[in-house]
Amino acid sequence: MNTTVTVTKRLVNSFEQLAPGHRACLGCGEALAVRLVGKALGQNVIIVSATGCMEIISSQYPFTSWEVPWIHTLFENASAVASGIEAGIRALSRKGEFNEKTKVVAMGGDGATSDIGLQALSGALERRHNFIYICYDNEAYMNTGVQRSSATPYGASTTTSPASKITIGQTTWKKNMPAIVAAHDVPYVATACASYPFDLMSKVQKAMNVDGPSYIHILSVCPTGWRSSTESVIGLGRLAVRTGIFPLYEIEDGRYKLNMQMDKLHPVEEYLKQQGRFRHLSPEVIASIQTRVNADYAKLKEKATRS
C-alpha cells in the first residue's frame, strides 16, 4: 500500500526508509542519497550496512532510523554478510520456507568499498549473488575524522594526507571503482548523485530488477570533510557531474551509456574553489587536474560510442 507524491509530473514513493531524527551533519549529501535510494528500493529489502557514517548516524543504540530490516556488519564484511543472507534466502526458498522475492542490499562508504571491503565485494560479484551493492562515496573516512581513502581525489587535503609546503595532500588519483566492478562482468553498474534525484532513483529501480549482482556508486557531497558550505551541497554535486569529475553513466552487460551528454565541460576550478580541501592548490596543479579530467572523460565518451 505504497502511497506516492507527485513531483514535477513524476511519481515518487512517499515512503521514507530513513526516519528523521538521525545524527547526520548539517547538509549531509549522503543522508539525502540514502533517502532517495530508500524510496526507489521500497520495503521488500534486507539492508546490510558496513561500519561508517551511515551506520553511526542512523543506528545509535537503542534508536534506529531504519524503517526496513537492517543489519550492521564490521567494516570489511558488508558484501560477505549480504552473500550469506542471499544464500540463506535461496536455501529457505527451496524448502518453501521463504516465499517472497526479497532483495538484499549491501551499503558501504568509500573506505568500506574501495579499501577494506574490496576483497569481499569482489568475491560476492564473482559468485554472482543476487544483490545490490551501493557505495556512498564521500571521498574520505569522514566518520573517524577525515582520513584519506583510495577514493580521495588527487590534491585533496585530509588529516592523513595533510597539504603542506612539501606535499599537495593526496598524491594519488581516485580509484576507479565502477570500472573494477564492471571488470567482474556484472549485469548492471551505474554512477549517480543525489543532485540528480530522478536519475538516481531510476538507476536503483533498474538494479532492483536485475537478477544477479549490481553496483551503484553514488557521489555524496560532505560539507564537513570537504570544508564546503552546507547550502552548496546540491550545487557541488551538479558541478562534480558537469565538470566531468564525476560523470553519470551506466554499464549494462558491459555496454557503456552516458546519462548526460555534455559537449563542453565546466572548468574544474569552479568545483575545486568551493572546497576548503582544495584551497591550497596552485594554478599548475589545477591545470594538471583539468588535463586528467578531460582525458578520463574522453575515454569514457569513447567507450560509450563504441558500445
Next chain:
Amino acid sequence: MTGNSAIAEAAIRAGCQCYFGYPITPQNELTEYMAANLSRRKGCSFIQAESEISAINMVYGASVVGARAMTSSSSPGISLKQEGISYLAACELPAVIVNMSRGGPGLGSIVAAQSDYFQSTRGGGHGDYRTIVLAPSSVQELADLTHKAFDLSDKYKIPTLILGDGILGQMMEPVEFHYEAPAELLVRPDGLRGAKGRPSKIIKTFTSDPAQLEELNWSLFRRYELIKKQETACETFMVDDAKLIVVAFGIAARIARGAIKTVRAEGLKVGLMRPITLWPYPSEKIQELAKGVKQYLVFELNMGQMIEDVQLSLAGQGEVSFYGRPGGVIPTPSEVARVISRLYYQKGLK
C-alpha cells in the same frame, strides 16, 4: 598533549621509521600526528593502509628489512591484526603495536574499557606465543613506555603491545620527552637484503618435521622465560602498612589511586598494586605482598580477566574479591572508594 599524540611523538623520538595506520576511533590522533610529522623526517615513511590486516603486514615487511616499525588501532582493528602478530612472533621480529582499546564485543562503543586483557596477554592470535604487554596509566607514561616498547621489542625480537584505552588516548596532560630523535637511523643489522653476490638469507617458520617445530617452540619458550625474569615491572602505592591491596592496571589503577587516597583519609589501610607489564605478569611481587597482606580487591573495567592472573599468582595465599564494570560507564573514584570501604568492613579489617 593528548595521549595519542604523545605516543606518536615518543615513537618518532625512539627512532620509529615506518608507521602504518588505518582509521579507527579512539586512536586517530596518533595516525594524524604521524601523517603530519613522521613523513617529514628523512628516511621515514608514513602509510595509511587499506585495512588493518594490510597495516600489520606492512609492519611485518618493514621489520624484516630491519626498520623500526609500528602500527596502532583499537579493539576491532587489533582483532584483525592478530594473524599478523602471530606471524611476527613466529619469525621473531620486533614490532610495536598500540591498542587504544574500546568496549566490545563486536563494534561495542568507543568509550574506555579493559576487555582486551585476555586477548593481549595470551598471545591473541593462533599458536603458543606471547607478546610483551605494557599498560600505561598517564600520558607521561604512554610516552615513556612507547620508547621502552621499541627497545624491548628489538632486544628480545618479540612484538610488543601497548595497551591503552579511549580515555588515555584522548586525555590531555603535560608530557616531557626525555629523548631526542636519533640523528642516524637505527637499522637492525640482521635485516633482509637482496642476495646479489652472496648466499640468500631465509627466515622459515614452517616445517613438516615435527621435531623442528618443537625446537622452534622451545626456543620461543626459553626467550619468554628470560623476559619473565628480566622485564617484569609494577608500581606499588601505600602498601607498606596495608591490610587490603587493590590490584588494577591502566586507567582503572588511576581511578583506584584516587579512591585509596579517599579511604586513607578515613583511616583505612589500603594500598595499590599496579602491574606495568601485563605480560610478563608481576606474580613475584604479588607473592611477596601476600606474605603480609591476605585481602585483595581486583578492580577492572571488564567482568573479570586480570583477576585470573592475581589468583594464579597468589596460589591460595590470599583472598581475592572483584569489582568490575563492563565497558560503558566509567566509575568515579568515590564509587570505587565505597566498594573498598564496604569490603574493608565486611572482612573485619577495622
